[in-house]
Amino acid sequence: MAERVLMKGNEAIAEAAIRAGCRHYFGYPITPQTEIAAYMAKKMPKIGGVFLQAESEVASINMVYGAAAAGMRVMTSSSSPGISLKAEGLSYIAGSDVPALVVNVQRGGPGLGGIQPSQSDYFQATKGGGHGDYRMIVLAPASVQEMASLTIKGFNLADKYLMTAMILADGTIGQMMEPISFEDAQIETYEKPWALTGTNGERKHNIVNSLYLKPDELEVKNFERYERYKTVEEKEAMWEEYMMEDAEYCVVAFGIASRVAKNAVVAARAEGIKVGLIRPITLWPFPTKPLAAAAEKVKSFISVELNMGQMIEDIRLATGCKKPVSLCNRCGGMIPSPDEVLAAIRKAQKGE
Amino acid sequence: MEHKRLTLFAGHYGSGKTNIAVNYALHLASEGKKVCIADLDIVNPYFRTADSAKALKEAGIDLITSQFTNSNVDLPALPAEAYRLVQDKNSFAVMDIGGDDRGAYALGRYVPFIKEENNYRMVFVANASRPLTRTPAEALEVMGEIEQACGLCFTCIVNNTNLASETTAETVLESLSYIEALSALSGLPVWLHTAEKAVAATLADTLNNVFPLQLQEKYFDLPSQKPKARPLWG
Numbered sequence: 001m002a003e004r005v006l007m008k009g010n011e012a013i014a015e016a017a018i019r020a021g022c023r024h025y026f027g028y029p030i031t032p033q034t035e036i037a038a039y040m041a042k043k044m045p046k047i048g049g050v051f052l053q054a055e056s057e058v059a060s061i062n063m064v065y066g067a068a069a070a071g072m073r074v075m076t077s078s079s080s081p082g083i084s085l086k087a088e089g090l091s092y093i094a095g096s097d098v099p100a101l102v103v104n105v106q107r108g109g110p111g112l113g114g115i116q117p118s119q120s121d122y123f124q125a126t127k128g129g130g131h132g133d134y135r136m137i138v139l140a141p142a143s144v145q146e147m148a149s150l151t152i153k154g155f156n157l158a159d160k161y162l163m164t165a166m167i168l169a170d171g172t173i174g175q176m177m178e179p180i181s182f183e184d185a186q187i188e189t190y191e192k193p194w195a196l197t198g199t200n201g202e203r204k205h206n207i208v209n210s211l212y213l214k215p216d217e218l219e220v221k222n223f224e225r226y227e228r229y230k231t232v233e234e235k236e237a238m239w240e241e242y243m244m245e246d247a248e249y250c251v252v253a254f255g256i257a258s259r260v261a262k263n264a265v266v267a268a269r270a271e272g273i274k275v276g277l278i279r280p281i282t283l284w285p286f287p288t289k290p291l292a293a294a295a296e297k298v299k300s301f302i303s304v305e306l307n308m309g310q311m312i313e314d315i316r317l318a319t320g321c322k323k324p325v326s327l328c329n330r331c332g333g334m335i336p337s338p339d340e341v342l343a344a345i346r347k348a349q350k351g352e
Numbered sequence: 353m354e355h356k357r358l359t360l361f362a363g364h365y366g367s368g369k370t371n372i373a374v375n376y377a378l379h380l381a382s383e384g385k386k387v388c389i390a391d392l393d394i395v396n397p398y399f400r401t402a403d404s405a406k407a408l409k410e411a412g413i414d415l416i417t418s419q420f421t422n423s424n425v426d427l428p429a430l431p432a433e434a435y436r437l438v439q440d441k442n443s444f445a446v447m448d449i450g451g452d453d454r455g456a457y458a459l460g461r462y463v464p465f466i467k468e469e470n471n472y473r474m475v476f477v478a479n480a481s482r483p484l485t486r487t488p489a490e491a492l493e494v495m496g497e498i499e500q501a502c503g504l505c506f507t508c509i510v511n512n513t514n515l516a517s518e519t520t521a522e523t524v525l526e527s528l529s530y531i532e533a534l535s536a537l538s539g540l541p542v543w544l545h546t547a548e549k550a551v552a553a554t555l556a557d558t559l560n561n562v563f564p565l566q567l568q569e570k571y572f573d574l575p576s577q578k579p580k581a582r583p584l585w586g
Contacts, residue, residue, distance in 0.1 A: 006479065006515050008366055038454075178516055
């Protein structure tokens with residue numbers, strides 16, 4: 001029998017990170033992700049790793065920057081307001097092309113907001129958050145198993161493309177418990193000849209930096225970076241399709257919203273409505289391909305989100321506004337019920 | 353089942369204390385007893401005793417919880433009226449303690465009253481499927497940390513080994529050697545084995561102290577929609 005354990009989503013992230021070779025964690029507590037820090041605090045000292053509770057989010061992301069520059073697999077985690085504080089460091093990390101894993105277990109916003117689940121940091125994660133031209137790989141787990149597997153995937157992708165991978169989860173998946181397995185985890189390792197590991201007098205100094213005062217040099221850096229991003233967009237988009245073969249309507253939802261939406265799809269099918277679900281697993285790169293294909297055959301799209309409608313813009317872009325997209329949403333820490341999503345599907349069928 | 357006036361459920365974070373506390377309170381009420389349950393979890397903001405408020409109220413159970421529970425205020429505050437648990441000796445009281453030592457600190461202020469009355473059962477809830485208590489020795493370590501934090505020693509063990517929706521009779525039966533080892537290490541008796549009621553029914557012939565649990569329904573995942581037990585690697 002495969003060894004299965006019962007874990008909280010937040011714990012699964014921490015354990016997966018350790019298994020992926022992460023030995024450096026820098027964080028600052030905030031609900032609803034504190035179990036990540038608590039797990040690291042308990043386990044890192046036992047395996048020769050570093051758990052450090054910094055004096056602030058700003059300090060912790062800059063410690064991540066430093067450890068990443070030294071070639072370590074390193075992570076930090078926070079929740080919405082804390083990620084805003086880390087935004088400057090995220091931009092510096094991107095501008096220095098070093099890999100890191102950052103976890104955002106989202107809560108309701110804006111401002112201090114609340115402590116209940118939310119998906120309202122979609123824009124912040126996929127469109128920037130920090131300053132300058134940069135991207136992060138954004139992974140959206142929908143189960144505790146995916147909290148673990150996408151964390152490992154995130155470390156792999158970050159090292160492969162020298163960028164930040166963000167786990168964009170929400171309070172529900174962070175807090176809920178499900179049985180999971182760590183078997184068959186594919187942990188990739190990459191050479192880091194650029195890392196600041198000491199020259200031993202045998203090679204030239206490596207420099208990790210985001211400052212380029214000559215505009216032509218800075219432009220070239222950005223062009224090169226976006227070539228890399230293009231490869232990520234071409235190769236790394238991930239999604240799940242459910243009952244899309246004959247679908248006339250397409251629900252699009254990620255993370256916890258997709259779990260609710262799936263129930264609604266099943267209920268609508270029982271009523272004879274031909275509806276399917278596309279669940280983006282990577283939010284950046286956004287899975288444009290399946291959505292563009294769906295736009296050729298479905299009558300309309302329904303975006304189910306725990307925010308005021310953020311992913312809906314990417315659906316419109318991916319589909320070239322070919323078909324109407326309606327929004328079924330709750331926010332502030334509320335989660336739509338399967339019945340609410342079902343009602344939205346019925347409305348779409350009536351063309352409302 | 354013989355009951356003490358006070359029953360305290362403590363243990364490792366996520367071992368199932370809240371579910372057992374709620375079910376045990378409902379069981380006491382079903383025997384016609386006057387019951388009071390308190391949510392003393394100052395650690396966990398989600399999935400709490402107060403989520404079962406409706407079922408508890410219908411059973412006539414008095415629920416004491418922080419005024420901030422399930423609100424958006426993230427304050428680790430204890431309700432003043434929780435003193436009623438240790439002072440009003442006319443009710444059976446069930447106390448749901450927060451996980452690990454950091455959750456158990458909150459219990460400390462009630463311990464002098466509990467010891468003075470000396471009519472309590474301090475229950476260590478164990479789940480062998482939890483990654484930080486995979487061995488009896490690790491569980492014993494957590495047990496000691498909790499006792500030090502709250503100043504009260506455990507008196508018995510409840511075996512709540514489960515894998516949530518994937519729990520079968522085998523899950524529980526395979527945990528018996530673990531629980532026996534923990535019992536031997538700690539010198540504490542195993543009071544109950546708990547399992548979701550359908551699983552508990554299949555265990556009734558093999559184990560004589562099985563306590564069935566009615567679990568809260570989830571908001572998503574219809575029976576046909578359970579996530580596949582397949583890791584998404586690669």
